[in-house]
Amino acid sequence: MLSEKTIQIIKSTVPVLEKHGLDITKRFYQLLFTHHPELLNIFNHANQKQGKQQTALANAVYAAAQYIDKLETIIPVVKQIGHKHRSLGIRAEHYPIVGENLLAAIKDVLGSQATDEILQAWAEAYGVIADAFIGVEAELYEQAEQQEGGWEGFRAFRVDRKVKESDVITSFYLVPQDEEAIAVFEPGQYISVKMEIPGESNTHIRQYSLSDAPGKPYYRISVKREDGQQDQPAGKVSVYLHEQVEQGDVVLLSAPAGDFVLDQKDDRPVVLISGGVGLTPLVSMLHTLVETNPNRQITFIHAAQNGDVHAMREQVEELASQHSQVSVYWCYDKPTDHDRATNVFHKEGYVDMATLQEMVPSKDVSFYFCGPMPFMKALYSNLKEYKIAEADIHFEFFGPAGSL
């Protein structure tokens, strides 16, 4: 238990730390990776370079500090982060390392403003926050390891099939090398892939949503090749998977994780909306629903630039033709001449209010969506304008969680 005085010190210093947020987090990562270079094998270097992770970790510590006397209210957020940590293999012994380096960074940046009293209060508060994470993650580790077909850490899987889904997206069907059972997952969940890339000094871990229904003898992931642009290097893991990983090769996976999951007890109509490669968790939900709940009405809306990069179209259209519960709707913002000639899409442009008004059967539905950040922001604001209750809006970020 923290003393009332410690709680007051924490609450009164959160704004100061937030003001120097970026400097502290930059310093924090410098210190962390200098003292513990082995952690470079776990953190995503691209997220670091783009500043996404800097903002996520330390800001979460400050946010938690604001709720230091009622941490139970932020447990849902802790769980979401805990899933990511569990899938990356973050363990209790990592927490003191982060704590020490965060405090050292606070001290370095604030200088004499960071009195011993303040540093002591933050050390205690970090300990309480870390314990909340460690507790949540211990449960997640236990679930992942104890469930049938579950496992600890990273397990070797063999690429059974590699299937091109569009010009930029390829699916990998992965079977366990030990030929034992694999854990059932919830549609919407992801696995982490740990990749050793020749010539790279660190391993790279990336998350990929499972794109088929659970209960199959394989896991399917569908990966977009991130080619990069002039000022951006090509994506490390996605390009390596596309170019170098072939049938028969082995990849390392951690057990399924994530709290973006389909509520299968809800029988109301469901609307699954995706942009680009964000379709993967929603395709898993779609396959699951048609296999398990023939009565639930499903609207599947997908936005792609055009037919060349539109993955899994035939697969989804086939499901819709076999199951009258499914309606599909394609929005292309840059259709090709061939798309126009063959009339394969329903709307030219983005998913907008007009799309929702046309496609969504009623306002008493649940929404699940995933896609690029601008797509998610626009959609979220449309759903709010459309007066959809917060509890019916579910989404996943394909990167560190951001704010919509």
Ligand SMILES: Cc1cc2nc3c(=O)[nH]c(=O)nc-3n(C[C@H](O)[C@H](O)[C@H](O)COP(=O)(O)OP(=O)(O)OC[C@H]3O[C@@H](n4cnc5c(N)ncnc54)[C@H](O)[C@@H]3O)c2cc1C
């Ligand atoms: C929960 C979750 C589920 C996901 N599911 C999927 C999925 O189903 N399918 C899928 O394809 N992806 C998915 N992702 C994204 C995936 O994890 C990877 O982020 C993606 O494949 C890119 O990884 P990479 O190693 O190829 O690229 P990275 O090397 O990580 O680079 C990522 C991006 O950053 C840019 N970049 C790299 N370095 C710099 C730099 N120095 N300066 C500026 N820009 C830079 C690159 O150009 C690239 O566009 C998911 C992510 C999450 C969090």
Ligand code: HEM
């Ligand atoms: C109380 C302490 C911690 C807090 C509040 C915290 C918070 C966060 C947050 C908010 C994210 C982003 C989640 C997302 O992707 O949506 C994250 C990711 C991550 N965390 Fe933590 N974290 C803590 C401790 C740790 C520790 C001890 C480690 C291990 C050294 C760690 C390693 C990571 C890694 C590797 C990622 C993913 C990074 C990436 O993909 O770029 N975290 N954490």
